[in-house]
Amino acid sequence: MLPQAAWRLDPSPAIWPDEVRVRVDRLNLDAASFRQLREASGGDPAAIRTAVLEIIASRGKMHNPVTGSGGMLTGIVAEAGGSSPLGLRPGDRIATLVSLSLTPLAVTDGLARWDGRSGQVPCAGHAILFGRSIAAVLPADLPVPLALAVLDVCGAPALTHRVVTAAVAGAGRGRPGPVVAVLGAAGKSGSRSAAAARRAGAGPIIGLVPDEREAALLRTAWRGARACDQVVIADARDPVAVAAAVSGAGGPADITIVCVDVPGCEGGAILATAQGGTVIFFSMATSFTAAALGAEGVAADVTMLVGNGYVPGHAQLALDLIRAEPSVKALFENRLGDRPGRRRQPGEDGDGRG
Amino acid sequence: MLPQAAWRLDPSPAIWPDEVRVRVDRLNLDAASFRQLREASGGDPAAIRTAVLEIIASRGKMHNPVTGSGGMLTGIVAEAGGSSPLGLRPGDRIATLVSLSLTPLAVTDGLARWDGRSGQVPCAGHAILFGRSIAAVLPADLPVPLALAVLDVCGAPALTHRVVTAAVAGAGRGRPGPVVAVLGAAGKSGSRSAAAARRAGAGPIIGLVPDEREAALLRTAWRGARACDQVVIADARDPVAVAAAVSGAGGPADITIVCVDVPGCEGGAILATAQGGTVIFFSMATSFTAAALGAEGVAADVTMLVGNGYVPGHAQLALDLIRAEPSVKALFENRLGDRPGRRRQPGEDGDGRG
Numbered sequence: 001m002l003p004q005a006a007w008r009l010d011p012s013p014a015i016w017p018d019e020v021r022v023r024v025d026r027l028n029l030d031a032a033s034f035r036q037l038r039e040a041s042g043g044d045p046a047a048i049r050t051a052v053l054e055i056i057a058s059r060g061k062m063h064n065p066v067t068g069s070g071g072m073l074t075g076i077v078a079e080a081g082g083s084s085p086l087g088l089r090p091g092d093r094i095a096t097l098v099s100l101s102l103t104p105l106a107v108t109d110g111l112a113r114w115d116g117r118s119g120q121v122p123c124a125g126h127a128i129l130f131g132r133s134i135a136a137v138l139p140a141d142l143p144v145p146l147a148l149a150v151l152d153v154c155g156a157p158a159l160t161h162r163v164v165t166a167a168v169a170g171a172g173r174g175r176p177g178p179v180v181a182v183l184g185a186a187g188k189s190g191s192r193s194a195a196a197a198r199r200a201g202a203g204p205i206i207g208l209v210p211d212e213r214e215a216a217l218l219r220t221a222w223r224g225a226r227a228c229d230q231v232v233i234a235d236a237r238d239p240v241a242v243a244a245a246v247s248g249a250g251g252p253a254d255i256t257i258v259c260v261d262v263p264g265c266e267g268g269a270i271l272a273t274a275q276g277g278t279v280i281f282f283s284m285a286t287s288f289t290a291a292a293l294g295a296e297g298v299a300a301d302v303t304m305l306v307g308n309g310y311v312p313g314h315a316q317l318a319l320d321l322i323r324a325e326p327s328v329k330a331l332f333e334n335r336l337g338d339r340p341g342r343r344r345q346p347g348e349d350g351d352g353r354g
Numbered sequence: 355m356l357p358q359a360a361w362r363l364d365p366s367p368a369i370w371p372d373e374v375r376v377r378v379d380r381l382n383l384d385a386a387s388f389r390q391l392r393e394a395s396g397g398d399p400a401a402i403r404t405a406v407l408e409i410i411a412s413r414g415k416m417h418n419p420v421t422g423s424g425g426m427l428t429g430i431v432a433e434a435g436g437s438s439p440l441g442l443r444p445g446d447r448i449a450t451l452v453s454l455s456l457t458p459l460a461v462t463d464g465l466a467r468w469d470g471r472s473g474q475v476p477c478a479g480h481a482i483l484f485g486r487s488i489a490a491v492l493p494a495d496l497p498v499p500l501a502l503a504v505l506d507v508c509g510a511p512a513l514t515h516r517v518v519t520a521a522v523a524g525a526g527r528g529r530p531g532p533v534v535a536v537l538g539a540a541g542k543s544g545s546r547s548a549a550a551a552r553r554a555g556a557g558p559i560i561g562l563v564p565d566e567r568e569a570a571l572l573r574t575a576w577r578g579a580r581a582c583d584q585v586v587i588a589d590a591r592d593p594v595a596v597a598a599a600v601s602g603a604g605g606p607a608d609i610t611i612v613c614v615d616v617p618g619c620e621g622g623a624i625l626a627t628a629q630g631g632t633v634i635f636f637s638m639a640t641s642f643t644a645a646a647l648g649a650e651g652v653a654a655d656v657t658m659l660v661g662n663g664y665v666p667g668h669a670q671l672a673l674d675l676i677r678a679e680p681s682v683k684a685l686f687e688n689r690l691g692d693r694p695g696r697r698r699q700p701g702e703d704g705d706g707r708g
Contacts, residue, residue, distance in 0.1 A: 004644075004651050005593075005621065068643065102651045132652045155650065239359075267359065281642070281660075288635070288642040288660060289422065296509065296663030297358050297456045298486045306635075306642060306658035309650030 003102035003130070009060035011106040011128065017081040018131035020088055024075040024107075027100065028148055029119035031261075032284075033064040033071060040066070045116025052121070056107050063101040069284070070100030071119065072152060073127055074138065085131055095151050096127070097134040097315060104128040120145075136315040142322070149188060149332055150322050151315055156189035156282045157196035158314035159307060160257055163278060164200035167255060177203035178254035181246045181272055183236045183265060185209055185228055186218040189282055190259035191331045194227040195321050197255070206230045206249045208242065217331070227327065234268075236260040242268030258283050258307075266290040267298075275301045282307035357456035357484070363414035365460040365482065371435040372485035374442055378429040378461075381454065382502055383473035385615075386638075387418040387425060394420070399470025406475070410461050417455040423638075424454030425473065426506060427481055428492065439485055449505050450481070451488040451669060458482040474499075490669035496676070503542060503686055504676050505669055510543035510636045511550035512668035513661060514611055517632060518554035521609060531557035532608035535600045535626055537590045537619060539563055539582055540572040543636055544613035545685045548581040549675050551609070560584045560603045562596065564614075571685070581681065588622075590614040596622030612637050612661075620644040621652075629655045636661035 003009055015021050029037075029052075041047035056062050063070050077092040088094060096103060107125035114121045129135055138147050167178040180197045184190040185207025194205055207228035209215050215231050230249035234241040236258075242265075246253055252274040258265055263285045270291070273279050279302050281291065291304050322329050357363055369375050383391075383406075395401035410416050417424050431446040442448060450457060461479035468475045483489055492501050521532040534551045538544040539561025548559055561582035563569050569585050584603035588595040590612075596619075600607055606628040612619055617639045624645070627633050633656055635645065645658050676683050 004647060005618070098651050098653070099647055101647070134650075134653050264359070284643055284646065286642045288640045288645075289638055291642075291660045292638065292663060293358060293453055293455065295660075296488075297452050299452070299488045299664050300486075300662070301664060301666055302662065304660035304662055306645045306649075306660060308654070308656065308658055309646060310653050310655060312655055 003061075003104075004063075004099065007059060009102075009104040011060040011104040011126075013106070013126050015079060015081050015128060017083040018085065019081050020077060020084050020086055020129040020133075020135075021079045022073070022075040022094065022096075022127045022129060023078045024073050024105070024123055024125045024127050026074045027062060027071060027121040027123055028073065028152065029062070029071040029100075029121060030067075030069045031119065032067045033069045034119035036064060036067050048116040049111050049114055053107065053111060056105055061100060061103055061105050068101065070103070072096050072148070073100060073103070073105070074144070074148065075127065078126065083131075084129075086129060086133060086135055088135060088137070093138045094135045095138055095148055096129065097136055097151060097154065097310075134310060139319055142319070146322070146329075146332060147319070150192075150318050153189040153192070154314045154318035155309035155311055156257070156259065156307060157192040157321055158311035158317050159280060159305070160193040161196040161200045161317060162311060163255060163280060163305070164197045164202050167278075168201040177201045179204050179206070179251060179274075181206045181208060181251060181253035181256045182228070183208045183242070183256065183258050183269060184260035184283075185231070186214040186331065187259050187261075188332065190257070191218075191227070191328050192318065192321055193257045193259060193282070195325050195328050196317070197257070198227045199321070202255075204229045204250045206232060206246055206251060206253065208232050208234055208236065208245060210235060227325070236268055237262065237264040239267035239271045243271035246272035253277060255280070258286065261285050263287065264290070267294050270295050270298065270300045270302055273300070273302045278303040278305065280305045280307055357415075357458075358417075358453065361413060363456075363458040365414040365458040365480075367460070367480050369433060369435050369482060371437040372439065373435050374431060374438050374440055374483040374487075374489075375433045376427070376429040376448065376450075376481045376483060377432045378427050378459070378477055378479045378481050380428045381416060381425060381475040381477055382427065382506065383416070383425040383454075383475060384423045385473065386421045387423045388473035390418060390421050402470040403465050403468055407461065407465060410459055415454060415457055415459050422455065424457070426450050426502070427454060427457070427459070428498070428502065429481065432480065437485075440483060440487060440489055442489060442491070447492045448489045449492055449502055450483065451490055451505060451508065451664075457487075488664060493673055496673070500676070500683075500686060501673070504546075504672050507543040507546070508668045508672035509663035509665055510611070510613060510661060511546040511675055512665035512671050513634060513659070514547040515550040515554045515671060516665060517609060517634060517659070518551045518556050521632075522555040531555045533558050533560070533605055533628075535560045535562060535605060535607035535610045536582070537562045537596070537610065537612050537623060538614035538637075539585070540568040540685065541613050541615075542686065544611070545572075545581070545682050546672065546675055547611045547613060547636070549679050549682050550671070551611070552581045553675070556609075558583045558604045560586060560600055560605060560607065562586050562588055562590065562599060564589060581679070590622055591616065591618040593621035593625045597625035600626040607631060609634070612640065615639050617641065618644070620648050624649050624652065624654045624656055627654070627656045632657045632659065634659045634661055
């Protein structure tokens with residue numbers, strides 16, 4: 001059984017030769033998990049803390065049994081086994097890029113320093129990284145919260161970059177780049193996917209957002225950088241509206257990227273995409289059957305990709321993008337300023353996939 | 355709202371210029387839907403009939419509200435609108451290749467001729483095909499039940515053919531074809547996907563089945579044709595066992611095709627696939643999050659495709675395959691002989707996706 005499917009992991013601190021033990025200093029619960037815990041606890045910080053401690057104690061990992069999700073962590077490498085392939089050394093300050101739902105974890109401080117008001121959880125304890133794990137050494141030139149936010153969803157821009165690059169190569173030299181539509185373009189993964197598409201040689205990029213507030217945010221942030229050539233407003237859950245908006249802005253899209261973290265966006269993405277085109281689903285709210293039967297139901301010959309969160313080099317690409325694109329950095333910093341209790345709107349992406 | 359997402363469709367017989375009205379003679383309920391109806395009705399045929407009639411009357415389509423699925427239908431074209439793109443003429447005997455869950459339907463005979471014992475439902479009534487629909491004219495040279503079974507899951511071999519063809523072209527002339535693993539290789543979509551992979555130029559094809567009975571079926575059927583070079587036995591829900599079995603038979607696979615209609619096969623498919631390889635998920639039991647987080651969790655750089663049931667030319671390809679491959683035809687006829695009440699085993703694929 002793989003560690004995510006297991007109900008309980010063994011969090012004992014001894015490591016095998018291909019493992020790494022990390023001294024944990026912070027958990028970053030994913031947005032869906034924290035929201036569920038807050039709601040189930042009636043917003044009482046002490047009750048949330050108790051709930052998290054009980055999950056970790058009973059499962060050996062911070063794997064929310066209701067949402068199925070986890071989050072990520074940061075810490076300092078304490079010991080690296082001699083045959084660990086991760087390239088980490090004791091003392092490295094790292095963030096894990098695999099979900100907490102499959103990471104053995106023990107907490108020793110009762111989460112005493114956590115106020116229970118956000119998914120950012122200061123903590124003391126240890127975690128084990130397996131041989132086939134992923135971790136990134138945190139860069140010295142970026143604030144930790146910004147670096148964490150960037151790394152949290154770094155699979156999306158990397159896979160976008162790969163797919164757009166292949167489309168550009170397939171079209172041949174001198175041909176216009178593919179039309180790219182990004183649903184949820186003002187969000188964290190959406191904005192960086194747009195920037196990655198631009199960097200990979202995309203043609204016109206159409207950013208779809210749910211309302212004028214998001215559109216203004218996107219237009220302001222992109223000023224100068226113009227990663228999106230067109231900003232359109234539509235409810236991503238309304239297939240006909242999405243198709244019309246993308247079509248009216250130069251679509252249909254050759255490549256459509258779904259970064260809207262609400263259910264029901266499959267049909268719009270499919271209808272907005274040209275025959276022979278590609279849809280990449282990054283949203284964890286995607287329904288496999290809705291995508292498969294939806295495409296079949298409208299005779300859409302589109303390639304549909306499950307947004308794999310892992311692409312080799314994804315962490316480096318994501319950090320490079322944020323350094324190179326002040327506009328994306330500005331959008332991120334804006335997002336980080338959001339209050340945790342603020343109601344999320346359709347069209348925003350969540351705080352990571354874990 | 356798209357017709358599948360709508361609770362109720364308007365089944366009135368008048369057609370728009372791009373629509374087609376069909377005189378229905380048979381519904382082919384999908385396996386998941388029929389099983390649910392039978393269990394909910396305690397196996398009483400009259401109760402099942404009443405349940406189906408109530409669904410059709412209240413929803414204007416045979417869209418099982420519990421399973422979310424439908425099935426397909428056969429009938430005779432009664433009227434084709436002047437601008438219908440489907441190329442059908444009055445009198446054509448057809449099968450629909452889109453789900454009943456999005457097909458307006460009215461029944462006029464109370465399903466009086468149906469015994470309620472299988473998902474094959476003789477019926478009188480009419481259905482409407484939209485402009486963006488898919489239907490196949492039934493071939494004169496094949497028995498209707500066989501043709502229906504073939505058409506029911508015809509997306510799988512077509513997409514397999516496309517993906518393998520691209521891999522062969524990408525590898526370059528004279529290079530060996532890709533290693534292909536088919537999980538659920540003795541089933542309907544699995545056997546035809548293996549045959550399609552062979553036809554597209556695959557290298558070694560590894561067929562995985564759950565038990566010795568299925569293995570024997572596959573070995574017998576393939577005798578002479580040898581669409582699978584290796585037959586291995588493992589529980590597709592056990593990731594480590596699947597990876598070991600495929601690896602021991604010449605894997606890891608460059609392309610893994612998941613045709614096992616039970617939940618929990620994502621991890622095995624991912625682990626059995628080489629870095630840089632592709633997994634195609636045809637099973638409607640696939641979980642999007644299990645696939646996305648599973649690949650990320652083991653740092654698997656695999657392209658994961660949602661098995662789109664529609665690929666242009668898929669019906670023709672499927673019928674050609676069954677004509678050309680006696681072994682596949684034999685497997686199909688064996689499957690058609692299964693009693694409806696027989697307990698399905700993990701490793702068999704279901705009777706269609708709809």
